[in-house]
Amino acid sequence: MDVLTLGNAEWSTTFPGRVAPYDDEWLVSLLLRSDEINQWESGETFRYLLRSTDHPGFGPQASLLVVPFSVLECLAHVLMISPHCLLATTYSAELARLYPSHPPHSKLLLGPRYYSENWVWKRRRGPRELSIKREIHLCPACIAHRRLIKRTEALPYLQYCPLHHIAFQEQCCCGAPLIFFSRGVAPFACSRCGLDWAQWPQIPIPPDRVALEHDLWVLYEFFLAQGTEELKVSALRLALGQIRNESLHLRLSGRKMLQRTIPVLSQHSLGYIVDILVSVGISPKDIANAEVSLL
Amino acid sequence: MKPCRDFLETAFERRFQGWLRHAWHNRSWHVIAAVPGSGKSLGIHDLVLHSGAYKAATGTTRLPILAVRSPKNDAREHGLISALSSAFGVVPTMSGTLRRCWLVRMMASAQVECLIIDDIQDLNVRHFAFLKELTDNLAAPPYQRSLGLCFVAAHGSKTVPFQATFAGPETLWRQFHRRLDTENRYIIIPGHTEEEIHPILATFEDLYRDQLPDVQLRRWTKPLFTWLTNPILDPDATGRVTMDNLTKLVTIALRRAYERGATDVDTTLLGEVADLMILRRDEITPGDTLFFSKPGPEREAG
Numbered sequence: 001m002d003v004l005t006l007g008n009a010e011w012s013t014t015f016p017g018r019v020a021p022y023d024d025e026w027l028v029s030l031l032l033r034s035d036e037i038n039q040w041e042s043g044e045t046f047r048y049l050l051r052s053t054d055h056p057g058f059g060p061q062a063s064l065l066v067v068p069f070s071v072l073e074c075l076a077h078v079l080m081i082s083p084h085c086l087l088a089t090t091y092s093a094e095l096a097r098l099y100p101s102h103p104p105h106s107k108l109l110l111g112p113r114y115y116s117e118n119w120v121w122k123r124r125r126g127p128r129e130l131s132i133k134r135e136i137h138l139c140p141a142c143i144a145h146r147r148l149i150k151r152t153e154a155l156p157y158l159q160y161c162p163l164h165h166i167a168f169q170e171q172c173c174c175g176a177p178l179i180f181f182s183r184g185v186a187p188f189a190c191s192r193c194g195l196d197w198a199q200w201p202q203i204p205i206p207p208d209r210v211a212l213e214h215d216l217w218v219l220y221e222f223f224l225a226q227g228t229e230e231l232k233v234s235a236l237r238l239a240l241g242q243i244r245n246e247s248l249h250l251r252l253s254g255r256k257m258l259q260r261t262i263p264v265l266s267q268h269s270l271g272y273i274v275d276i277l278v279s280v281g282i283s284p285k286d287i288a289n290a291e292v293s294l295l
Numbered sequence: 296m297k298p299c300r301d302f303l304e305t306a307f308e309r310r311f312q313g314w315l316r317h318a319w320h321n322r323s324w325h326v327i328a329a330v331p332g333s334g335k336s337l338g339i340h341d342l343v344l345h346s347g348a349y350k351a352a353t354g355t356t357r358l359p360i361l362a363v364r365s366p367k368n369d370a371r372e373h374g375l376i377s378a379l380s381s382a383f384g385v386v387p388t389m390s391g392t393l394r395r396c397w398l399v400r401m402m403a404s405a406q407v408e409c410l411i412i413d414d415i416q417d418l419n420v421r422h423f424a425f426l427k428e429l430t431d432n433l434a435a436p437p438y439q440r441s442l443g444l445c446f447v448a449a450h451g452s453k454t455v456p457f458q459a460t461f462a463g464p465e466t467l468w469r470q471f472h473r474r475l476d477t478e479n480r481y482i483i484i485p486g487h488t489e490e491e492i493h494p495i496l497a498t499f500e501d502l503y504r505d506q507l508p509d510v511q512l513r514r515w516t517k518p519l520f521t522w523l524t525n526p527i528l529d530p531d532a533t534g535r536v537t538m539d540n541l542t543k544l545v546t547i548a549l550r551r552a553y554e555r556g557a558t559d560v561d562t563t564l565l566g567e568v569a570d571l572m573i574l575r576r577d578e579i580t581p582g583d584t585l586f587f588s589k590p591g592p593e594r595e596a597g
Contacts (some may be wrong), residue, residue: 002351002352002353003349003350003351003352004349004350004351005348005349006343006344006346006348006349006358007344011348011350011384012381012384012385013384013385014350014384014385015384015385015386016350016356016383016384016385016386016401016405017350017354017355017356017404018350018351018352018354018356019352019353019354020352020353033354037354037356037404038401039397039400039401039404040387040389040397041393044387044389045387047387048387051387051388078384078385079352080350080352081352
């Protein structure tokens with residue numbers, strides 16, 4: 001329902017201000033927009049959800065890339081929108097399609113080395129610990145234009161906004177790292193100095209990075225929009241057929257690819273698989289052609 | 296018999312809502328009183344429902360009139376803060392200090408233009424101090440929003456609750472007294488005259504005609520007015536009829552007529568119910584008496 005009037009019984013069971021997701025909006029951004037229109041401090045909607053559930057798969061460390069449906073239902077209720085509409089703010093459905101034998105989990109997208117930003121923040125002691133943290137970042141232009149953090153900004157290895165062609169920022173000008181939800185500060189603002197994220201630097205993409213970002217983006221788009229288990233296996237088979245050296249040096253993660261069996265590789269995270277494909281130089285078009293030739 | 300749940304725009308409601316609208320549009324402050332059972336709460340509810348309040352999925356929320364009842368059994372200001380917050384919907388748990396600040400921001404954001412506090416006889420000095428703080432904060436930068444404010448009270452004599460209090464020498468009461476409308480600080484809304492209950496009876500006829508096809512209530516206007524201005528039902532000798540009493544007398548009589556298979560009510564039946572309300576009002580019903588029907592709950596009118 002677009003407009004809720006006072007005569008409606010749901011008036012008293014919904015938040016004072018209601019928000020609905022934009023196309024490709026990440027749940028993080030929707031929660032922050034809810035905070036902002038309700039005049040709450042950053043993270044109040046998220047903390048409301050935490051208090052409303054004891055679901056074991058949802059806690060303060062949640063990545064918000066995959067969220068239990070019951071939690072989405074709870075949020076849908078107070079915003080008076082469809083929970084399926086909220087499902088599109090996560091990657092639950094896409095990962096379920098790509099990894100049908102696993103319950104959807106954020107590690108299927110990010111890889112096993114993922115730690116939530118809060119975990120690292122609380123326990124970090126030096127640069128070494130920071131090196132294992134998942135990159136959380138945002139596009140200052142998306143924030144400035146629409147208060148938007150897209151789901152795609154959570155995809156591993158992407159460093160530039162595909163829409164604005166500027167670098168994602170992971171820290172404020174004051175040096176404070178990006179923290180999505182911080183008590184005592186306004187939504188969409190630095191947790192230390194309070195600078196609005198929209199004011200963070202907008203650094204254009206360097207010319208030598210354009211092609212790589214494009215390749216990455218189209219591969220993610222391909223897998224997330226139409227990917228299946230079979231398509232993933234087909235892509236890996238194609239990649240393995242093109243590897244000449246014994247050990248492939250992966251271009252994005254800088255790691256060496258050790259496993260060579262498709263059943264094992266296909267269970268790796270989408271980020272890892274995309275790293276392999278980019279390193280070998282395989283495009284969605286190559287995968288589609290290989291599919292056709294198999295038929 | 297199916298009871299009617301519709302809001303009736305009676306002469307009292309037109310007078311009462313007229314003053315509420317006056318406060319809303321002129322951002323003026325008043326204490327508005329009427330005897331219990333007049334229909335004050337229903338009038339407030341109806342006005343709020345039709346004030347244009349909405350929550351859009353785009354994030355825009357408008358609540359032009361914020362109406363609450365005074366908190367019961369909570370002498371602290373938190374009870375009033377909670378009541379005002381709850382009028383917006385679900386609000387996460389937050390500290391009292393945060394909630395005070397939030398309420399100011401949210402009222403400004405939702406463009407609240409008029410605040411109505413019902414049953415103000417239950418308010419205390421802490422509640423009034425908070426209301427002053429709230430309205431002052433909204434009036435100050437950056438919001439600069441002045442609100443209409445209606446204190447609605449049930450009164451039992453010719454005096455209005457807090458009239459003597461607001462005239463007191465303490466600073467808080469002087470501040471309130473100054474903010475109240477100069478020309479119309481205290482308003483008593485009278486109940487219905489004999490002429491005014493005539494159209495109400497016509498409305499009742501329309502509402503219940505499908506169940507009592509021959510019902511003609513208007514011809515009993517005079518005896519109804521006489522019964523309902525009896526000192527038992529009109530202890531303040533206002534010479535006016537409250538909607539609560541009128542509704543009770545008429546609907547009980549209509550129900551009894553319906554249960555007896557009649558298609559209209561007569562003066563005997565109306566007199567029987569009037570007798571019940573006046574002479575036998577405190578009569579005890581034996582607990583072993585079974586209801587021969589299940590009447591719907593009486594609708595509150597005041």
